[in-house]
Amino acid sequence: MRLTTLLRRLLGVTQMYVKQVEMAAAGPLTVSVEPSWRRSRCGTCGERAPRYDRQPVREWRHLSWGRMAAWLQYAPWRVSCPRCGVKVEQVPWADGGSVFTSGFEELAAYLSQVMDRTAVSRLLGISWVTVGNIVERVVARRLDGARFGKLKRIGIDEFSYRKRHRYLTLVVDHDTRRVVWAGKGRSAETLGAFFKQLGPGRCARIELVTADLASSWQKALAAWVPHARVVFDRFHVERLASDAVDEVRRSEQRRLDPADAKALKGTRYALLKHPGRLKPGEARRLETLRRENRALDRAYELKEYLATILGQATPGDAPELLEEWLEWAARSRLAPFVKLGRTIRKHAEGILAYLDTRMTNGPVEGINNKLRVIARRAYGFHSAGALISMLFLCCGGIELAPPLPTRI
Numbered sequence: 001m002r003l004t005t006l007l008r009r010l011l012g013v014t015q016m017y018v019k020q021v022e023m024a025a026a027g028p029l030t031v032s033v034e035p036s037w038r039r040s041r042c043g044t045c046g047e048r049a050p051r052y053d054r055q056p057v058r059e060w061r062h063l064s065w066g067r068m069a070a071w072l073q074y075a076p077w078r079v080s081c082p083r084c085g086v087k088v089e090q091v092p093w094a095d096g097g098s099v100f101t102s103g104f105e106e107l108a109a110y111l112s113q114v115m116d117r118t119a120v121s122r123l124l125g126i127s128w129v130t131v132g133n134i135v136e137r138v139v140a141r142r143l144d145g146a147r148f149g150k151l152k153r154i155g156i157d158e159f160s161y162r163k164r165h166r167y168l169t170l171v172v173d174h175d176t177r178r179v180v181w182a183g184k185g186r187s188a189e190t191l192g193a194f195f196k197q198l199g200p201g202r203c204a205r206i207e208l209v210t211a212d213l214a215s216s217w218q219k220a221l222a223a224w225v226p227h228a229r230v231v232f233d234r235f236h237v238e239r240l241a242s243d244a245v246d247e248v249r250r251s252e253q254r255r256l257d258p259a260d261a262k263a264l265k266g267t268r269y270a271l272l273k274h275p276g277r278l279k280p281g282e283a284r285r286l287e288t289l290r291r292e293n294r295a296l297d298r299a300y301e302l303k304e305y306l307a308t309i310l311g312q313a314t315p316g317d318a319p320e321l322l323e324e325w326l327e328w329a330a331r332s333r334l335a336p337f338v339k340l341g342r343t344i345r346k347h348a349e350g351i352l353a354y355l356d357t358r359m360t361n362g363p364v365e366g367i368n369n370k371l372r373v374i375a376r377r378a379y380g381f382h383s384a385g386a387l388i389s390m391l392f393l394c395c396g397g398i399e400l401a402p403p404l405p406t407r408i
Helices: 005-009 101-116 115-124 128-142 188-198 215-224 234-255 258-264 267-274 280-292 294-312 319-328 335-348 348-357 362-377 384-395
Strands: 016-023 029-035 049-056 059-066 068-074 078-081 085-088 153-162 166-173 178-184 206-209 229-232
Touching: 005 016, 005 029, 016 059, 016 068, 016 258, 029 049, 029 059, 049 068, 049 267, 068 335, 078 384, 101 115, 101 188, 101 384, 115 128, 166 362, 166 384, 178 188, 178 215, 178 384, 188 215, 206 215, 229 258, 234 258, 234 294, 234 335, 234 348, 267 294, 280 294, 294 319, 294 348, 319 335, 319 348, 319 384, 362 384
Parallel strands: 029 068, 153 206, 206 229
Antiparallel strands: 016 029, 049 078, 059 068, 078 085, 153 166, 166 178
């Protein structure tokens, strides 16, 4: 086997000739290379183009060989592209504008999926900012451009990435369980930007949307996909009922005398827990509390009955049962549940749609948890763009493997 062939295989780059190898006693390995194609290609669009003039010699950092850093060396041509103008030619081992080979960037992105950025920078000997730039380039290169093509059922949620109400809006494909879009903010305009990018044709194929009760998203959904069935997340509705119970508990604690209010101390989680998960002591305390406080007893019954409707009612019986619950909440003389009843009546169609479809925002909430781990691992993100790149890298369906030999 020729030395150049051996080196080309060791470098792991096709469409490339090895011209010369230099290895200093205590320095890096430098390999002079050139593309194997005869006609140069535009570094922007990839089309063949005539050469214009030659640039000085450049170097690209490649995967290290053991403890020895490896660099590829080449003097690229500039080409006169009919479409893009005068551009630096394309090289097969790296993206345009990068000083790292594609193999090195794939390794850095793979490590970024499972490690914090500081550890990656120390391991590879590059700066912290460079790791982020590499992640953005790999995402741009590897993110599926056809991810919008088959969207039929999507989930929408928000994620708080910084203090002072800094949010991202996430859109997840329910069929692939992958993030397909993310944008800064949580307004109707933010979600509208997604549908605008989707286009009228692909918007028409959206059949179902799961979301919470945020009014801003409902406005965008009504404007862009009025034909789609909107399913409001069941667990979000149940959380609103739990919040109403907790508000009743707090108001009772303020209303009662200090001696009587002491009996309510430490009962919050007993009131909010699922009855089947109560410990024996909590169950006894809850029974005593309900017997002695009529307002909390009514609030607890309202919460549990709503959960029963959403969890066990059939689609045929649910409208009548929900109407009974709404009438009960309206005459309960509990302000939080009167308010909750008005909210549920306004969104009853989307809430009842859950019983037909059994679709929830669970996959989106799961990705939210992964995103929270990513943000915590990085000790927070200053910009939404950096977090969105990491989100697509880890949850956008980009599958990377370490450029290492597989075990046979």
